[in-house]
Amino acid sequence: MSTPAVLVHRDQTVLARAVAARLITRLVDVQAARRTASVVLTGGGVGLAVLAEVAATGARDAVDWRALDLWWGDERFLPTGDPERNETGARAALLDHVDLDPARVHPMPAPDGPDGPDPEAAARRYEAWLRAAARPEDHGPVPSFDVLMLGLGPDAHVASLFPEMPALYERERPVVAVHGAPKPPPTRITLTLPAIHAAREVWVIAAGESKAQAVRLALSEAGPVQVPAAGARGRQRTLFLLDRAAAALLPAGLERIASP
Ligand SMILES: O=C(O)[C@H](O)[C@@H](O)[C@H](O)[C@H](O)COP(=O)(O)O
Numbered sequence: 715m716s717t718p719a720v721l722v723h724r725d726q727t728v729l730a731r732a733v734a735a736r737l738i739t740r741l742v743d744v745q746a747a748r749r750t751a752s753v754v755l756t757g758g759g760v761g762l763a764v765l766a767e768v769a770a771t772g773a774r775d776a777v778d779w780r781a782l783d784l785w786w787g788d789e790r791f792l793p794t795g796d797p798e799r800n801e802t803g804a805r806a807a808l809l810d811h812v813d814l815d816p817a818r819v820h821p822m823p824a825p826d827g828p829d830g831p832d833p834e835a836a837a838r839r840y841e842a843w844l845r846a847a848a849r850p851e852d853h854g855p856v857p858s859f860d861v862l863m864l865g866l867g868p869d870a871h872v873a874s875l876f877p878e879m880p881a882l883y884e885r886e887r888p889v890v891a892v893h894g895a896p897k898p899p900p901t902r903i904t905l906t907l908p909a910i911h912a913a914r915e916v917w918v919i920a921a922g923e924s925k926a927q928a929v930r931l932a933l934s935e936a937g938p939v940q941v942p943a944a945g946a947r948g949r950q951r952t953l954f955l956l957d958r959a960a961a962a963l964l965p966a967g968l969e970r971i972a973s974p
Pocket residue numbers: 756757758759760761790864865866867868871872873874897898
């Protein structure tokens with residue numbers, strides 16, 4: 715797994731724009747090499763701001779959106795179209811504005827979906843979709859995602875992996891249901907750490923002073939059960955993309971200032 719690199723941008727607006735530009739460039743590069751690309755989306759304010767910035771830039775037309783697989787890192791187990799679902803926010807911010815292949819957009823199942831209000835069954839279904847998309851060269855139950863984006867909670871949660879919760883002990887299954895999440899809603903579906911580790915690139919995106927301590931711990935020697943973001947690492951590359959406030963408690967010399 716890769717050692718994290720840290721980039722610090724001036725504020726949340728510049729951060730979202732810079733990550734959007736980075737995402738477009740990454741997709742163009744991957745598609746030039748392999749024709750198709752895959753991205754794992756995150757919820758949260760910064761994650762959606764990035765998608766809105768992608769939608770707002772003309773450079774988005776350089777991406778072959780129909781040759782893109784979209785997955786989610788976690789989802790609140792709420793009905794389709796619920797404004798609190800990560801899927802709903804992503805569709806409004808970007809997905810409704812680009813020419814995606816609907817068969818390649820993979821939101822996590824909702825309680826009004828094929829398995830009804832059974833989050834375990836929904837998690838198993840998502841696992842089956844990921845297994846079906848994985849190629850032999852991925853050497854595992856999920857595709858080697860080209861980019862997996864993660865927001866960061868003040869408690870250092872990523873996806874719906876909250877400190878000390880059972881999902882963090884999962885070693886085999888790539889997707890699990892979460893019950894009793896400390897942040898509402900309590901019932902969720904999430905990728906596990908093994909699934910996150912399958913990504914070629916993991917980008918942890920965080921803004922604001924409330925994230926500074928979580929960022930510091932995530933870059934320390936902390937274990938992922940106590941500090942889930944400390945387990946957010948990609949195979950080839952791990953980036954912590956921060957604004958200045960979220961980077962306020964970094965050990966001196968760790969950050970690279972990317973924009974003045
Ligand atoms: O599922 C959730 O409750 C949120 O989506 C959460 O996981 C979020 O991604 C982070 O807390 C960062 O959120 P912000 O970017 O809004 O700070």
